[in-house]
Amino acid sequence: MAPPPEPRQGADWLRAVAQEVRTFDRSSTAERVAELLRHRVIEGDLPPGTRLSEEQLVEVLHVSRNTLREAFRLLTHEGLLVHLLHRGVFVPELDEDDLVDLYRLRRTIECDVVRRLERLDPVRLRPLHDDVAAGEDAARRDDWDAAGTANMRFHQHLVALAGSRRIDETAARLLAELRLAFHTVAAPQRLHEPYVSRNRGLLDLLVAGETDRAAKELEVYLHDSETQLVGAFRERSGRNP
Amino acid sequence: MAPPPEPRQGADWLRAVAQEVRTFDRSSTAERVAELLRHRVIEGDLPPGTRLSEEQLVEVLHVSRNTLREAFRLLTHEGLLVHLLHRGVFVPELDEDDLVDLYRLRRTIECDVVRRLERLDPVRLRPLHDDVAAGEDAARRDDWDAAGTANMRFHQHLVALAGSRRIDETAARLLAELRLAFHTVAAPQRLHEPYVSRNRGLLDLLVAGETDRAAKELEVYLHDSETQLVGAFRERSGRNP
């Protein structure tokens, strides 16, 4: 009720409110719809190749066609939907070229971020610890979807160490598209199991401040992951031409 | 008139047509509007901070408000416009933090691309030769806007050597935003002059196949460019608070 007697003290308090407002009020309908669809796509509920009918979604979501189309634009630019003129939007079907392209960008971003790390405050590794723990926990529970999620978060937090907004955004787009790829092959355990321990190893190297070795390890890590994913991809397209 | 007697020969011919169609028919109104505005923003015709009124632009461009808004979304996601809820879209005013963030991403992308080059077919350096020549020519004519354009194209073609669609797109966004920064400081000659010869030097290293040295040179090149730009930026904000 009473206003804070010290205006100085109010500063961080106000910041907390501002943070809350940002996720609360500061979202247009289009962004909320986009968020909803984003989850559906990332979680794999909408299989690649699905067409998202404007008419149907307008009906279900109770938003206007224009608003829905704005949400489509949002997701299209994140690579989570593709827009074909006069045909509509689809959940993209990534092919092998997309996979290697994705990993090409992923290698340059992640490896370079790690390589350039220096004077790393251990506190900033906290989120990485949590993600690794979450991955190990999920593995124990045989919940390989959760393990995959934890893995994605680990890598997102890894590049966040660079402290660059634009690098974060690029990585976010990248990892979201990658999840799409995971869903097209759909073999969660084989895909994610090896990396719960390798993430742990990577983190240990970072804790020890061995950024060069970590970068090198990450390089082969990503190489392995790519070949494995490409392999699984070929298997799948072999038995499903 | 007569169809080609050899269907085999038609293959590359068809590809050329497909290419043409892609730029001709394959653009929605929103994309054409976006392209138009993109040029205005990149060329600096719209100074940073300008608000783009929906009402006015609808009037001038003879498109509907919804279409215009789709174009806005397109450019917003390229970083060329910022969208403030209930306030409209503006040409962004980059601050110093944006500059270092931009260069942070730029270093990881460009340097890593160069570092990973190997077995480079000299033919693929052709566009780089053209850009360097264009830069030198523009410098002779004291046309520093053209020199800046040539420089941007040089760097775009440089990352294109990686042969990755997503890296190209990331770089394109990055360089477009950077042009925005150039326009806020507006000292074309001092900004671009040093780099027409440095681009030449970089290209020579690539021709010689010395990718490691090229990567190292690019590292200090970008570092110099950043400090110079930040310096110019501080000058400007000093005399224009």
Next chain:
DNA sequence: CTTGGGGGATCGTTGAACGACTGCCTAGGT
């Protein structure tokens, strides 16, 4: 088997409308 139309469904774009929000200006209180 290829080529050349319908037909139906869906998209692209428009224009108008109404509620909601922002920034500014003014009036009123201290």
Next chain:
DNA sequence: ACCTAGGCAGTCGTTCAACGATCCCCCAAG
């Protein structure tokens, strides 16, 4: 004088209905 609340334009956010354009599928003719 200074600060605060309230009103007032000006825009934006969102919705709705409609029309033309385009694509896909299917079927008939060559």
